[in-house]
Amino acid sequence: MRLSPDDIIFWQYGFIKLNATIVFTWAVMLVLAVGSTVITRHLSTGLKRSRWQNLLEIVVTAIQGQIEEVGLSQPHKYLSFLGTIFLFVATASLCTIIPGYEPPTGSLSTTVALALCVFVAVPLFGIEEQGVGGYLKSYLKPTVIMLPFNIISELSRTLALAVRLFGNMMSGAMIVGILLTITPFIFPIVMSLLGLLTGMVQAYIFSILATVYIAAAIRTRQREPQPEPGGK
Amino acid sequence: MLIDWFTVAAQALNFLILVWLLKRFLYKPILNALDAREKRIAAELADADAKKAEARQERDEFQRKNEEIDQQRAALLTKSEEDATVERQRLLNEARKESDDLRTKWQEALRSEHQSLSEELTRRTREEVFAIARKTLADLATTNLEEQMTDAFIRRLHKLDSAERGELESAFKAASTPAIVRSTFDLPSAQRSAIEGVVKDVLAIETHVQFETAPDLVSGIELSANGHKVAWSIGNYLASLQKHVDDLLNVPPKAATKAIAPPEQQANG
Numbered sequence: 439m440r441l442s443p444d445d446i447i448f449w450q451y452g453f454i455k456l457n458a459t460i461v462f463t464w465a466v467m468l469v470l471a472v473g474s475t476v477i478t479r480h481l482s483t484g485l486k487r488s489r490w491q492n493l494l495e496i497v498v499t500a501i502q503g504q505i506e507e508v509g510l511s512q513p514h515k516y517l518s519f520l521g522t523i524f525l526f527v528a529t530a531s532l533c534t535i536i537p538g539y540e541p542p543t544g545s546l547s548t549t550v551a552l553a554l555c556v557f558v559a560v561p562l563f564g565i566e567e568q569g570v571g572g573y574l575k576s577y578l579k580p581t582v583i584m585l586p587f588n589i590i591s592e593l594s595r596t597l598a599l600a601v602r603l604f605g606n607m608m609s610g611a612m613i614v615g616i617l618l619t620i621t622p623f624i625f626p627i628v629m630s631l632l633g634l635l636t637g638m639v640q641a642y643i644f645s646i647l648a649t650v651y652i653a654a655a656i657r658t659r660q661r662e663p664q665p666e667p668g669g670k
Numbered sequence: 671m672l673i674d675w676f677t678v679a680a681q682a683l684n685f686l687i688l689v690w691l692l693k694r695f696l697y698k699p700i701l702n703a704l705d706a707r708e709k710r711i712a713a714e715l716a717d718a719d720a721k722k723a724e725a726r727q728e729r730d731e732f733q734r735k736n737e738e739i740d741q742q743r744a745a746l747l748t749k750s751e752e753d754a755t756v757e758r759q760r761l762l763n764e765a766r767k768e769s770d771d772l773r774t775k776w777q778e779a780l781r782s783e784h785q786s787l788s789e790e791l792t793r794r795t796r797e798e799v800f801a802i803a804r805k806t807l808a809d810l811a812t813t814n815l816e817e818q819m820t821d822a823f824i825r826r827l828h829k830l831d832s833a834e835r836g837e838l839e840s841a842f843k844a845a846s847t848p849a850i851v852r853s854t855f856d857l858p859s860a861q862r863s864a865i866e867g868v869v870k871d872v873l874a875i876e877t878h879v880q881f882e883t884a885p886d887l888v889s890g891i892e893l894s895a896n897g898h899k900v901a902w903s904i905g906n907y908l909a910s911l912q913k914h915v916d917d918l919l920n921v922p923p924k925a926a927t928k929a930i931a932p933p934e935q936q937a938n939g
Contacts, residue, residue, distance in 0.1 A: 444674045459677050463684050471691040478699035483706035491703070498700045514701060518693040526688060542681070546672040551681035604672075 441608060443540035444547055459545040466529050466542065497525075504646065509653045516652060519559055523552065524645035527603065531637020534611070535630065541637070544607040546600065553600035556648045557592070564655030573655065599647060606640045788912075796908060800854075819853075820861040823891040823902040824868045830900065839873050841898035848878040849895040856883050857891075869893065 440446070446458035477490040487495075501521045505513040530543045542548045564573040577588045610633035617626045804815040830838070842849055851857075851865055866879045879893075890903025 442672055444672075444677055453676055455674075455676060457674070457677060460680050460684070463681060467684060467688050467691065470688065471695055474692060474696035478695055478703075481699055481703040483703055483710060485707070485711075491700075494696065494700050495704060498697060499704070514697075517697050517701075518689050521697060522685070522689045522692050525692065526685065545677065545681075547674045547677035548681045550673055551678045552685060554678070555682055555685055 441612075442545045442547070443542065444545050446540070458540050459542045459548055462530075462533075462540055463542040463548065466526065466533065469533075470525060470529055501645075505649055508646065508649045509657060510649065516563070516649070519555075520645050520649050520652075523556075523648055524641050527552075527641035527644055528638055531607065531634060531641060534633060534637065541607050541611060543603055543637075543640075544611050546604045546608075549600040549604040549607075552603070552644070553596045556599060556651065557596040559648070560592075560651045560655050563652045567656045576655070595647075595651070599644060603640050603644050606636055610636050791915075792908060792912065795911065796904070799904060799908070816855060816858065816861060819891060819902070820857065820864060823893075824864060826902045827868050827872050827893070827900060830872065834900070835873065838895070838898055838900060839875060841896040842873060842875050842877055845896035847895075848880045849893060850880050850882055851891060851893050852882045852884040853891045854883070854885060857881055865891075865893075 443458035443462065447455050448458070448461060449456040474494070477488075477494055480488075481491055482488070498517070498521065501524060502513045502517055505516055505520055510516055527543055530541045533539050534541050543552075561573060564576070567573075568576075577585050579588075610629075614626050614629050614633060617629055800815065807813050807815055807818060849869065851862075857865070862879075862881055869879055870876065877895075890901055890905060892899050892901030892903070894900075
């Protein structure tokens, strides 16, 4: 039984291979890039604008609003990274309605890659905000004893990110596949709808968790000059 | 093995490329457009505020001008009312003056008419009286008026008291011109010589008497010298008649009514 689109290999040359994950990722990338280019080519700055521009503005401002709500005071700085995570995962899930499509997020390799990106981005944003020393000091808080736990937490949450997304996406595709063999009518459609919902929720969860991690890495410094009221 | 590390690396790279692509083609243009729109809306709002302020200012200006015009109109109205009052008063005064003038003229004309009427009446009465007297004398006493009047004048001269006679004498003596006898009618020579004789007798002076006819003399004969005169005329009778006539004409309506009231009422009264 095929668990991952990694197993569908179109072309291989030694270590290098071109599997369905990469191909569908390219497809999603193409859709996003070309769609954005076409829509943003003629942007209107007036009060009258096209529906597609309206849609993109709603999406972008919604993402920006979410980032700001989590606690990042300069959302435009993190918009590219966090917004792309959301849009990629959401688009990858939405495309499951196309027959023959395999979501790249159903591959553990993809989710691990995304989690690794978050794993690398969090300290980078933290260091950018408070310097190397300041960021590394945050691992020693509240005490030095917490250092191993902090490191374990960092690794485990990255792993959790990857596995959560993979599990959800893979199971969705898997359930639809299994159900198609058992009850080929109606029920798979319902499950597909559920899969779409799950995909959107996962996209939201993945991006919001990444936002929270980045906010946590940055906020450590922001909290320092403000002593807690009542010494609590 | 679920994780293919080549795929992981490729996907990480793909993701980074996608980040760049979306930043280049999605986030930046959209955010720029949003910023531009926000700026434009802000500018439009500022412009609207400015226009509102301008409109308010213009409205205030308009109200101020309106009030000014109202005040000017009220002032003009008051002034024209005052002018009209003054003009009215002036016209009234003029009209009153004209009316007074007219009344004065009218009264003057009435008085003069009354006087001329009175004179005419006197003249006509005199003529009538003379005519009647002449006719009556001729019919009843077979004598004429002129003779009787001359006789009456002569009697008057005879009846002069000593004081009057003395004054007359001295006047005649002092006079440089001869004594003049005026009469309404031309005196016949008999009467002339009779008068001349009487003057000489009564006044005991030698004087030449000059006779003149004066139709305007009130019905009679007069002798005058150096401002003194002795006369007989029916002027007194006429004056008495005129007085009676005037009294009759000037009786107030009430008195006139009383005068014509029935006898028993007069007796009772």
